[in-house]
Amino acid sequence: MALALSINNLEKTYATGTKALKGVSFDVAEGELFALLGANGAGKTTLIGILTGLVKKTDGSATVFGIDLDKEPEKVRSMIGVVPQEFNFSIFEKVLDIVVDAAGYYGIPRSEAVPRAEQILKDLGLFEKRNAVSRTLSGGMKRRLLIARALVHQPKLLLLDEPSAGVDVELRREMWEFVQKLNAAGTTIILTTHYLEEAERLCKNVVLIKEGIVAEHGDIKELMTKTGAHTLEDFYLHVNKRV
Amino acid sequence: MTRADIIGIQTIVRKETHRIFRIWIQTILPSVMTQLLYFIIFGGLIGSQIGNVGGTSYIVFLVPGLVMMSAITNAFSNVASSFFGAKFQRSIEEILVSPMKPWAILTGYLSGGVVRGMVVGFAVFLVSAFFTPVHIDHPFLFFYFLLITCVIFSALGFFNGMFAKKFDDVGLIPTFVLTPLTYLGGVFYSITLLPPFWRMVSYANPIVYMIDGFRYGFSSVSSTPVLTSAIILTLVAVGAIMIDLHLVKKGYGLKS
Numbered sequence: 001m002a003l004a005l006s007i008n009n010l011e012k013t014y015a016t017g018t019k020a021l022k023g024v025s026f027d028v029a030e031g032e033l034f035a036l037l038g039a040n041g042a043g044k045t046t047l048i049g050i051l052t053g054l055v056k057k058t059d060g061s062a063t064v065f066g067i068d069l070d071k072e073p074e075k076v077r078s079m080i081g082v083v084p085q086e087f088n089f090s091i092f093e094k095v096l097d098i099v100v101d102a103a104g105y106y107g108i109p110r111s112e113a114v115p116r117a118e119q120i121l122k123d124l125g126l127f128e129k130r131n132a133v134s135r136t137l138s139g140g141m142k143r144r145l146l147i148a149r150a151l152v153h154q155p156k157l158l159l160l161d162e163p164s165a166g167v168d169v170e171l172r173r174e175m176w177e178f179v180q181k182l183n184a185a186g187t188t189i190i191l192t193t194h195y196l197e198e199a200e201r202l203c204k205n206v207v208l209i210k211e212g213i214v215a216e217h218g219d220i221k222e223l224m225t226k227t228g229a230h231t232l233e234d235f236y237l238h239v240n241k242r243v
Numbered sequence: 244m245t246r247a248d249i250i251g252i253q254t255i256v257r258k259e260t261h262r263i264f265r266i267w268i269q270t271i272l273p274s275v276m277t278q279l280l281y282f283i284i285f286g287g288l289i290g291s292q293i294g295n296v297g298g299t300s301y302i303v304f305l306v307p308g309l310v311m312m313s314a315i316t317n318a319f320s321n322v323a324s325s326f327f328g329a330k331f332q333r334s335i336e337e338i339l340v341s342p343m344k345p346w347a348i349l350t351g352y353l354s355g356g357v358v359r360g361m362v363v364g365f366a367v368f369l370v371s372a373f374f375t376p377v378h379i380d381h382p383f384l385f386f387y388f389l390l391i392t393c394v395i396f397s398a399l400g401f402f403n404g405m406f407a408k409k410f411d412d413v414g415l416i417p418t419f420v421l422t423p424l425t426y427l428g429g430v431f432y433s434i435t436l437l438p439p440f441w442r443m444v445s446y447a448n449p450i451v452y453m454i455d456g457f458r459y460g461f462s463s464v465s466s467t468p469v470l471t472s473a474i475i476l477t478l479v480a481v482g483a484i485m486i487d488l489h490l491v492k493k494g495y496g497l498k499s
Contacts, residue, residue, distance in 0.1 A: 014499060015499075049499070052339075052340040053339055053340055053498070054336060054339055054340065054498055054499070055498060055499050056494065056498050056499070074342035074343075074344060075342065077340060077341060077342045078341075078342040080340070082340050084336065086333070088332070088333035088334055088336045088337065089332075089334050089337065090328075090329070090332055090334040091332060092262075093258075097258075098337075101254050101258055101337075102337055102341070104250055104251060104253065104254025104257075105251050105254055105337065105338050105341035105342075105343050106247070106251075106341050106342060107245070107246065107247025107248070107250045107251060107342070108250065109250055110250075149337065
C-alpha cells in the first residue's frame with residue numbers, strides 16, 4: 001500500500017539542549033486513521049511541528065505521499081492540514097474570515113474559499129456563528145473552528161493534535177464521527193490523544209513514543225495480544241512503565 | 244510567482260487593510276489629529292512669525308515633513324504591532340504551516356504597512372490643504388519618496404516585530420529611535436541652517452533624504468540632490484528587505 005507518511009530517524013534537539021526526538025522512524029499507510037501516542041513531553045507535538053514547518057529538525061528525513069520534506073517543503077505543507085493542541089487563531093477576527101483567510105494562504109481564490117468555508121462550518125455546526133468574533137466562542141466551538149480551518153484546503157493528510165482536549169462527551173462523540181467520515185472519504189488522519197479508549201476504537205495502527213524514541217509501533221490488536229493487555233490503556237501503561 | 248503566491252499575498256493584504264480601516268480611530272485618526280495641531284500651532288500661529296524657509300513660506304516648508312512624519316510612524320507601527328500581535332497570539336502559525344513562501348509572507352505584511360503609511364500620509368496632506376494652497380511640483384517624485392519611505396519603515400517595523408519578545412519591545416524603537424531621527428531629519432527646519440558639523444551628522448540620518456526628496460517633489464525645495472536621495476533610499480529599502488527575508492527564511496523567532 002502507498003505510504004502517506006514515512007519518517008526516518010528523525011531527531012530534534014532544542015537550543016536548550018533538550019532532546020525531544022532521538023531517531024524516530026515509522027510509516028503511515030495512505031487512508032489510515034493512525035494513533036500517535038505518548039505521555040506529555042514524549043515528542044508528539046515536536047514531530048507534528050517538524051512536519052508542518054513550525055519546528056526545525058536536527059536530523060533525519062520525512063516524506064509525505066512520496067514528497068521529500070527537505071526538497072519540497074511547500075508542496076508537503078500544501079497536502080497537510082493541522083489541528084493544533086492550543087487555540088492559535090486571531091481572537092479579534094470573525095469565524096468565517098478565519099477559515100476563508102486560511103484558504104487564501106493555500107492559494108484558494110476567495111470566490112471558491114467562501115462557499116467551501118461555509119459548507120465546512122455547516123458540517124461542523126458552526127454556520128450560525130460564522131459572523132461571531134472568535135473570542136466569543138465556547139471552548140468546544142473554538143476546537144471545531146480549528147478543525148474547519150485545517151480542512152478548508154482539503155488536505156490529504158490531517159494531523160489532529162489532541163483535538164478533543166477540554167471537549168464535553170457529546171461533542172467529542174460528534175467530533176469523532178466527523179473524523180471517521182473524513183477518513184472514510186479518503187483523508188489519512190494521524191491522531192494524538194490522551195483518550196486511549198477512543199484511539200483504540202478509531203485506529204488500527206499505533207506508534208507509541210516514549211522520551212523521544214519509538215517504544216512500540218504496529219497493529220493495536222496485535223500489540224495488545226503480544227503483551228497480554230486487555231485494553232490499549234493497559235498496553236500503554238505497560239510500555240510506559242517498561243525501563 | 245505562481246497564482247497561489249498572489250492569492251496568499253492578497254489574503255494578507257486584505258486582512259491587514261481590513262484591520263486598518265476597522266480600527267481607524269486607532270490607526271488613522273490619531274496621526275491626523277496630531278498633525279492638525281502641528282499645522283495650527285507651528286504652521287499658522289508660529290509659522291506666520293517666521294517668514295520664508297528655503298525660499299517658501301514656513302507652512303509650505305512644513306507640509307512635506309509632517310506628511311512624512313505620519314507616514315513613517317504609521318508604516319512602522321502597523322507592521323511591528325500586527326506582526327508581533329500575530330506572533331503573540333500564535334495566529335502567525337496558520338501562515339507558517341501553509342505553503343506560502345517567505346518572500347510572499349514578507350510582501351503581504353510590508354504591503355499592509357505601506358497601505359497604512361500612504362493612507363495616513365495622504366490624509367495629513369489633505370488636512371494641510373485647509374492651511375495653505377497645495378500644489379505638487381513633481382507628482383512622480385512626490386509619490387516615489389512617499390512610497391519608498393513607507394516600504395523602508397514597513398521593513399524596519401517587520402524587523403522590530405520579529406525580534407520583539409513582549410509588547411514593550413514594539414514601542415521602544417518608535418520612542419527612542421524613530422521620533423528623534425524624524426525630528427532631527429528636517430521636519431521643522433532646513434538642515435542648511437545647521438552649523439557644518441551638525442549638517443554633516445544629519446547626512447547620516449536616512450530620514451533627511453526621505454523628507455528632502457519628498458519636499459522637492461512637493462515644492463522643488465531640497466537641501467540634498469534628489470537623485471542622491473533616491474539612490475540612497477532605494478539601497479536602504481533593498482537592504483532592509485533582504486535582511487527581513489533572511490530572517491523569515493531562517494524562521495527567527497518563528498520556528499523553534
